[in-house]
Amino acid sequence: MYTGSHLKLILAILLVPSIFIFLIAADSENRNFITDPELTVEKISLDPVTDDLNIPKETKIKIKSGDTFYSTLVDFGISPVTINEIAKDRKLKKFINLRVNDELYITSNKEGLFVKRFDENFYLDVLKIEDNGYSFEKKRDNLERIAQFREFVIADSLYSSGKKANVPESVLGDLIYIFGWDIDYAFDIRNGDKVKILYEDIFSNGRLVSNGDILAAEFTNKGTKITVIRFTQRGRKDYYTTDSNNVRKAFLRTPIEFARISSHYNPNRKHPILNTIRAHKGTDYAAKTGTAVKATGDGVIKNAQYSNSYGNYIDIMHFNKYMTRYAHLNGFANGIKKGAKVTQGQTIGYVGSTGLATGPHLHYEFHINGKHTDPVKVEPPNAQSINSYNKKYFDKLVQERTEIISNISSIQ
Numbered sequence: 050m051y052t053g054s055h056l057k058l059i060l061a062i063l064l065v066p067s068i069f070i071f072l073i074a075a076d077s078e079n080r081n082f083i084t085d086p087e088l089t090v091e092k093i094s095l096d097p098v099t100d101d102l103n104i105p106k107e108t109k110i111k112i113k114s115g116d117t118f119y120s121t122l123v124d125f126g127i128s129p130v131t132i133n134e135i136a137k138d139r140k141l142k143k144f145i146n147l148r149v150n151d152e153l154y155i156t157s158n159k160e161g162l163f164v165k166r167f168d169e170n171f172y173l174d175v176l177k178i179e180d181n182g183y184s185f186e187k188k189r190d191n192l193e194r195i196a197q198f199r200e201f202v203i204a205d206s207l208y209s210s211g212k213k214a215n216v217p218e219s220v221l222g223d224l225i226y227i228f229g230w231d232i233d234y235a236f237d238i239r240n241g242d243k244v245k246i247l248y249e250d251i252f253s254n255g256r257l258v259s260n261g262d263i264l265a266a267e268f269t270n271k272g273t274k275i276t277v278i279r280f281t282q283r284g285r286k287d288y289y290t291t292d293s294n295n296v297r298k299a300f301l302r303t304p305i306e307f308a309r310i311s312s313h314y315n316p317n318r319k320h321p322i323l324n325t326i327r328a329h330k331g332t333d334y335a336a337k338t339g340t341a342v343k344a345t346g347d348g349v350i351k352n353a354q355y356s357n358s359y360g361n362y363i364d365i366m367h368f369n370k371y372m373t374r375y376a377h378l379n380g381f382a383n384g385i386k387k388g389a390k391v392t393q394g395q396t397i398g399y400v401g402s403t404g405l406a407t408g409p410h411l412h413y414e415f416h417i418n419g420k421h422t423d424p425v426k427v428e429p430p431n432a433q434s435i436n437s438y439n440k441k442y443f444d445k446l447v448q449e450r451t452e453i454i455s456n457i458s459s460i461q
């Protein structure tokens with residue numbers, strides 16, 4: 050006869066392997082890389098990537114400020130009646146919502162006018178407009194990922210040297226972000242520093258649709274080489290040093306980008322409104338009302354409410370040990386409420402001057418085990434390193450990707 054504890058034991062035996070399989074599956078992207086024939090050394094192209102389409106009579110349109118779907122199609126001779134009909138089609142809502150720098154490819158032949166664009170997953174959407182109607186098709190062809198390699202020696206600035214070496218803008222941006230945790234670009238960069246980048250390009254139906262992620266990169270700064278490898282762990286893509294440490298810190302330095310500190314942490318400050326000695330247990334950042342405020346670390350919202358002194362404020366708990374507080378907010382971002390999970394860098398609210406505030410600013414606090422700490426002086430821990438069950442695969446990736454870089458590199 051089954052008792053409750055027998056049943057629990059059976060469930061546990063059934064569940065443990067499936068959890069394991071789930072974790073393996075979540076990291077499978079990286080496993081595939083090892084056996085992916087597209088990413089062998091022979092196939093890596095060293096030529097600058099061009100997106101020459103080689104398709105006759107196709108026009109590539111880059112959306113500029115002020116352009117709309119309507120104005121674009123009118124230019125191609127489509128009747129306003131037809132465009133309005135398309136605009137009313139709910140199925141096409143996303144397709145016709147154009148933003149600056151979006152790209153459309155337009156071809157015309159005797160069958161009609163074809164308007165193509167890639168969706169956010171790089172699949173091709175095709176709108177065909179004929180004399181008496183239109184049709185819409187989403188193409189689900191396989192995406193192709195091809196590794197690319199670039200390297201350069203810094204001669205003037207990281208940015209301009211990278212551009213000269215044909216590193217795409219987005220890849221350069223990613224590089225700056227990844228190494229920005231360890232390297233202070235304003236002070237640490239030297240002429241002669243070396244950068245090597247292995248990244249992937251994504252092709253859909255034979256055309257380049259995106260410069261994808263950096264797969265591995267080496268940065269030799271003042272003679273010290275840092276190598277990072279991309280790895281997805283529990284569904285989260287991060288960069289790790291070859292000894293398995295996450296380059297990302299568990300906390301961002303500041304909750305607002307490019308903001309100026311208007312008041313430091315100070316236990317003996319005179320309060321500007323109450324005019325009494327009242328400790329300033331946080332850091333103030335001056336910013337315009339409405340500026341986005343970001344969660345500095347992954348966590349769970351403990352409070353998102355109003356108080357007379359803090360105004361609209363948010364408290365986030367991180368790993369049961371740390372708490373961050375964001376006060377005087379103009380308002381909360383969508384979905385921000387008690388119990389909601391947030392990820393590092395997610396916009397949680399907007400700068401304001403609610404509560405006891407003389408003007409718009411963000412008051413930011415950092416608590417460790419319930420104690421106030423100076424947010425500027427805190428040395429944030431690194432985000433999670435490679436798990437023991439991923440270690441073997443990670444080490445294999447490190448070996449493979451560093452080998453590719455050393456085989457292909459011509460800079461010593």
Ligand SMILES: [Zn+2]
Pocket residue numbers: 312329331332333411412413
């Ligand atoms: Zn303050």
